[in-house]
Amino acid sequence: MQWFINDLSLDGQFDTAESFCTALSELLKLRMEQPLFKEQLFCSRQLGQHLITEKYNLQKTVLQNPNPLFKRQVLEWISKSGPFWDDTREQNENDYFTFQNEAVTEQGLGEASRRTLAGLDTGVFSFIGSRFGFTSTPLSVQHGWREPELDFGIIEISNFWDIQRLKQAIEDEKPExxxxxxxxxxxxxxxxxxxxxxxxxxxxxxxxxxxxxxxxxxxxxxxxxxxxxxxxxxxxxxxxxxxxxxxxxxxxxxxxxxxxxxxxxxxxxxxxxxxxxxxxxxxxxxxxxxxxxxxxxxxxxxxxxxxxxxxxxxxxxxxxxxx
Incomplete structure (x- = not known):
């Protein structure tokens, strides 16, 4: 399975930089523990610019963390090592995707939808607390517009927001x-x-x-x-x-x-x-x-x-x- 960070799940919902870094550290730890997951966890090159708190984006939020190793690992991931789905973007003739009327074409949820249409098994990881909640699965992504000639149907994307469930899903993917x-x-x-x-x-x-x-x-x-x-x-x-x-x-x-x-x-x-x-x-x-x-x-x-x-x-x- 290929995994994608759900950019829409980051909309400035965290009260403090510390609370976000705690949530992110769990995902980072899993990424470091599971080499296959590390290779298949895609993010956007714009992930670092998404709002985390009212004032700071992801990059500036991480820079406030006192742990130099944590800062180095996160910044290396989101700015250099990736992998970034933007670099291998799947092509789709009718390239427009929305979730609850929000455009996600240029986000992880959109790329997960494109790759699902291409026959690949995909899922997204969502941070909780945004205005969408993202504590349910699957997520129903609209392909195209809600007009008869431009409506290409709904795409169901597996969503994970709990680290333990994500870890179990990764383990289930691996052959014994x-x-x-x-x-x-x-x-x-x-x-x-x-x-x-x-x-x-x-x-x-x-x-x-x-x-x-x-x-x-x-x-x-x-x-x-x-x-x-x-x-x-x-x-x-x-x-x-x-x-x-x-x-x-x-x-x-x-x-x-x-x-x-x-x-x-x-x-x-x-x-x-x-x-x-x-x-x-x-x-x-x-x-x-x-x-x-x-x-x-x-x-x-x-x-x-x-x-x-x-x-x-x-x-x-x-x-x-x-x-």
Whole structure:
């Protein structure tokens, strides 16, 4: 699917620059996490000129943000990297589109309509709060004028305004991995807060591929990624991160646990791994995520050393501490 920013959803509805940047940061994060989405999320070259607050357009609003990385990423996206649908605009003989009597021919909603007519699967992302609301789907776009000879019908465009629903739609678009190589390729692209050992591909290779195991791997790695996201640059967990630990690291049915004292003693050698950030060093990693059938484990460095935000994942494969 190709995605387009719905320009009409930006009409100065935000009270503060901060509130808009918070909403935009969620979309930016998803764009960075999903390489395919990044390639297929189109915006207009004029997006930066759309009004965000009563006084400031998008570009000036972003420049008020105190985070230099955020400013750099957004401005690079909307002014240089795109992709911009203007550069590959779809041609249509009857090139006039409206939404609720508002012309969208030169906007993302218009381009989504043109590409839909060309047989492509499209959708738009809308910011909420504008005079149109944009909290419903699909959006009905009028092609042509509402006159008998110039009315070319209604085009229904899928609309997304909730980041979690958009993320799920993106995941549903992706074919499921069919091999361990594909599993690790997707893991590396999805979980940018995790540092994976290059040995994992070799470790997984002898095991028969399992769709259920691969799904569980992504589920467990997703929790570790969330812990990274809920950490400061020095590795200190936020309140949400602490809650996540209490949910998944504590109790008999916890998804993650440390090896018992006897296992640490008896299996110290096999629970010691090369540091993925420096293969000249070794890491003792008894903490692991659990997969029951078949018995697989994900070993990772925990707790993290002081000042480290990322989590090092050193092993994914069959259980190592079998007696």
């Amino acid at each position: 991995p069919q091999s361990w190589v594909e599993v690790m390729a997707e893991a590396c692209s999805r979980f940018n807060g995790l540092i994976f050992s290059p040995d994992i591909k070799r470790i997984l290779q002898p095991s028969p591929f399992s769709r259920c195991v691969s799904q569980r791997i992504f589920e467990l790695l997703g929790v570790l990624q969330c812990l990274v996201e809920e950490s400061s640059t020095q590795g200190q967990l936020s309140d949400k991160g602490i809650e996540l630990c209490n949910q998944h690291f504590v109790g008999k049915k916890a998804w993650f646990s440390g090896s018992s004292e006897s296992e640490k003693h008896n299996f110290e050698h096999v629970l010691t791994f090369s540091d993925p950030a420096n293969n000249m060093q070794k890491l003792f990693c008894p903490w692991h995520g659990k997969i029951k059938t078949p018995q697989f484990r994900i070993h990772f460095e925990w707790p993290r050393p002081s000042g480290q935000r990322e989590i090092k994942v050193v092993y994914i494969g069959p259980k190592l501490t079998k007696k």
